[in-house]
Amino acid sequence: MTSRDGIDVHPITESEFADWTRAMNIGFLREPTLPEEIVDARRAQFTPGRTVGAFDGGRCVATFRSFAQELTVVGGAAVPADAVTNVTVAPTHRRRGLLTRMMARDLAAAKDRGDVVATLIAAEYPIYGRYGFGPATSATEWTVDVPRAGLDPRRSGPEDGGRIDLVDGEDVRKLGPELHERLRRELPGAVDRDELWWKVTTGAVRFHASFHEPFYAVYRSAGGEVEGMVAYTADDNWGDAKQPLNTVRVKWLTGVTPAAERALWHYLCSIDWVVKVRSGWRAPDDLLPHLLPDPRAAAVTTQADWLWVRILDVVRALEARTYQAAGSLVLEVADGDGLAGGRYRLEASADGTGSCVPATGSADLTLDVAELAVLWLGDESAVRLAALGRVREERAGAARQADALLRTSRRPWCPDIF
Template identity: 85%
Template sequence: MTSRAGVDVRPITESEFADWQRAMNVGFLREPGLSEEILDARREQFTPGRSVGAFDGGRCVATFRSFAQELTVVGGATVPADAVTNVTVTATHRRRGLLTRMMERDLAAAKERGDVVATLIAAEYPIYGRYGFGPATSAAEWTIDVPRAGLDPRRAGPEDGGRVDLVDAGDVRKLGPELHERLRRTQPGVVSRDELWWRVTTGAVRFWPDFKEPYYVVYRSAAGEVEGMAAYTVDDEWTDAKQPLNTARVKWLTGVTPAAERALWLYLCSIDWVVRVKSGWRAPDDLLPHFLPDPRAAAVTTQADWLWVRILDVVRALEARTYEGAGSLVLEVADRAGAAAGRYRLEVSEDGTGVCESAAESADLSLDVAELAVLWLGDESAVRLAALGRVREERAGAVRQADALLRTSRRPWCPDVF
């Protein structure tokens, strides 16, 4: 066993990229080796200084990567984020503090760059709270029992004058980015997608040897404007009696209007031979079940935490979003790492804009920076967190006032995995 001091944690060089990728695959219990074609594709993600490895005797035993991202907050503004991904520690080197060393290095650099928050999708729940991250959004997956949904089998398409068309990958790369930007302007929790994201999701760049090209479908309004798009695959299952048992699996579905979402879901439920539709990860308050004549035909099969957020700059974070009404709160924020610790006064005007600054007066609420992240995007209730002992009310009525200011009418949602 090698001591903590004997393991070198540092940014990798381009020549170490293949070893780093192999270590990441081992950490995620994937086949270790990668073809040169896949390695060359993944090198497009390499940014000097943002891919970190832990090396023991020249062998990479832990991996960590971050990249620049924008996160949409309540009200439609965006903040710069440090997106954390590819985090692994090889089983031979667990409990050595390697993740802590990599995380502390990355968050310090993010703070120095001026990032407002850090983000990640947590594979395991217990890990990231100790670094100040909190689960700021949730996601749900529905399975639709198509025969039970009550849809008219004679239905031919949207009844609002719009139309649904199959398109190819090139159309998705052309039309998708602008559609996603429209979604980002309205949906808290959505993160930016760069040009590489669109090439990977459409197979122009192959990160995975088993990539299966999906079907792509677009919804255009009666005015001809693209308002929705989806990617899906379909399996090939039949009973011995030659009855279809096929499942359509949605990889992603973007709709910037309820009409677009309705048209795309009803299209997916109308495909011949498809008896089940798996929705992919959606917002927990998604409208999907209520587009069906029988909402019970859409059953939640998975629901869990999704986007985790770590606030690095409390003032900029609280001033970036809008609020549900006027009011004032003084927050005592604890942060073991020190990046966000302090006492802050949030003043919200009648138009829902907030001003935040350091405060000297007594706190209304005391909470950890991880709990502040949980409240910041509007998904969680301060009343609930107080009941769980995760927020302490210092002034009577403060938790209810926090809910009145912070909670949103629709829940935040992040449609991406990164």
């Protein structure tokens, strides 16, 4: 696709990958040129037809990549998703419609493939709403002031009969995939992790010139089952009077039981010399603060939108998830790109299942496809969106009914960035 100003947008070839990688680094304000071995390692992410670049005079000036993903929805089912990442436009080529061209091409291909949704993690908030994406989950980071937490400094391990062991990257690659699968089957908003993810996170494959190996710890229940795992780093900071003032930073923590989460957080807060623990990105209703005797010791450091979703197939999206109550709702969905718009009747049964069909009767709610994505995983309130003018009630009480059907008891969360 060549525009009138001569900029060509096309799926790149392997021979263009190094130039594409340089353009991506420039867009993200990273060091432009990477060592050849790092570029070669990154070729493992290259998917023909789904790694796209914009070229001006033979030089790559914008980048875009998507890959196959599975997204867990409310109730535990997984739907095929088009995961969008590595989106950049060079500062010399902004406001020329390059992202719009690349996005339109990718979403049309995803629709043709049968993907139910597209997903991304937005570096900037204002960009992706115009393409039908809505912020469907959020994330929170806490900083724990360890001396204030109220934990017994004499503790030696979990009090439930379980144990915590330090392990290495090879152990993580063996034990981590099954543990994550257990988590994501129960967690709306979670996505799958392929073998490459585990190799990159443990340094077996290196995408960066400098890889700092983290510490890894595993929690095993009293029965010996692996129920939790954490990767973390620590700095080396000492005060003027020779006091240790070190901070642990959690890269990721997976717990499939509350006992595992409790044991791992207490472990991190018990490490000698550590006075602060940065939690990394967690669910906004994470248990962490209330796993401490003094929840105020865990202060919110950052809270922001996280996983953005773009619905491509309304019927399959609404039928894939489960519902909190029985009821019927007619939705008028607006989609300026013509991918998923229309009027749909959702029928939810008492057993939690739902059916969705095109409708001809009067709508109960009118909303943009981006707002439907915000409601779909159960994190947002239709009543709240109506108050903000982002959802319009066509029937009195319809927004409250939508909340009764769609909202979840625990908030959805995506543990990953991609």
